[in-house]
Amino acid sequence: MSKVTYLFGAGASCGERGQKGLNYVKRGIPIVNEMVDGIDYVIRDLSARPKSKNIEAIISHMNELKQHCAEYPTIDTYAKMLFTTKRFKEYERLKRQLSVYFLLVQEPNRRDIRYDGFIASLIDENTGKLPNINILSWNYDAQFEFAIADYVPKHDKLATITAFLNERNKVFKMNTFFNDDRFALVKLNGTAFFEQTKSGTTLQFGNYRGDYWDGIPDNSKYEIYEDFLAHAEYENGPYECGLSYAWIG
Numbered sequence: 001m002s003k004v005t006y007l008f009g010a011g012a013s014c015g016e017r018g019q020k021g022l023n024y025v026k027r028g029i030p031i032v033n034e035m036v037d038g039i040d041y042v043i044r045d046l047s048a049r050p051k052s053k054n055i056e057a058i059i060s061h062m063n064e065l066k067q068h069c070a071e072y073p074t075i076d077t078y079a080k081m082l083f084t085t086k087r088f089k090e091y092e093r094l095k096r097q098l099s100v101y102f103l104l105v106q107e108p109n110r111r112d113i114r115y116d117g118f119i120a121s122l123i124d125e126n127t128g129k130l131p132n133i134n135i136l137s138w139n140y141d142a143q144f145e146f147a148i149a150d151y152v153p154k155h156d157k158l159a160t161i162t163a164f165l166n167e168r169n170k171v172f173k174m175n176t177f178f179n180d181d182r183f184a185l186v187k188l189n190g191t192a193f194f195e196q197t198k199s200g201t202t203l204q205f206g207n208y209r210g211d212y213w214d215g216i217p218d219n220s221k222y223e224i225y226e227d228f229l230a231h232a233e234y235e236n237g238p239y240e241c242g243l244s245y246a247w248i249g
Helices: 032-047 053-071 075-084 088-105 114-122 143-151 158-164 218-230
Strands: 005-008 025-027 134-137 184-187 190-196 201-203 239-243
Touching: 025 032, 032 053, 032 088, 053 075, 053 088, 053 218, 075 088, 088 190, 088 218, 088 239, 114 143, 143 158
Parallel strands: 005 134, 134 184
Antiparallel strands: 190 201, 190 239
């Protein structure tokens, strides 16, 4: 039987814009030509928090990411150059910087509300289930996951949300029981999450507002981010990055 498939690109998460300034992006996330401004937003937010070596290290990484964004037409162009020229450690470092940036820029509960409208038009009011369609997304943000969370019991567990969405990520299996005969969200470039490989625990922002992670105290967040950024080994290390470009295969 044929199955309807939707393809989501960057425009699906661009959200609502206001006047230029700190709160320019009111909903959604910065798009490609806004990433420098988006990184500035994250840096200003971090700089306003109590100083610590972890926050200072993250700010340093964000400044490095900002420079790359300014020097290339897109940050994905820079990523492909690093991978093609076999600069794997720099490539892994970049993926981790991007992951932390997306996690931080999405923390406020200001997702693109078009996701909510799309989901409400699809979900069955009697069963609470989504129809048997595919969503193929190029985006490695978590806007869809944020939007679906209100429909999912115990949505503080990221694994619960990804199971509800029948989500696939080629780096690590967020949903072991993928089913071809139901709704599916396929993240072609992975997702900006990461996994602590030593313990097998996925590190994530636990609820859809990003207030805390599953089992991780909020006051440890910046320490974990800094540790994740500091271990940029290509194959080995205590963390595995969930962001993986589709062109790698």
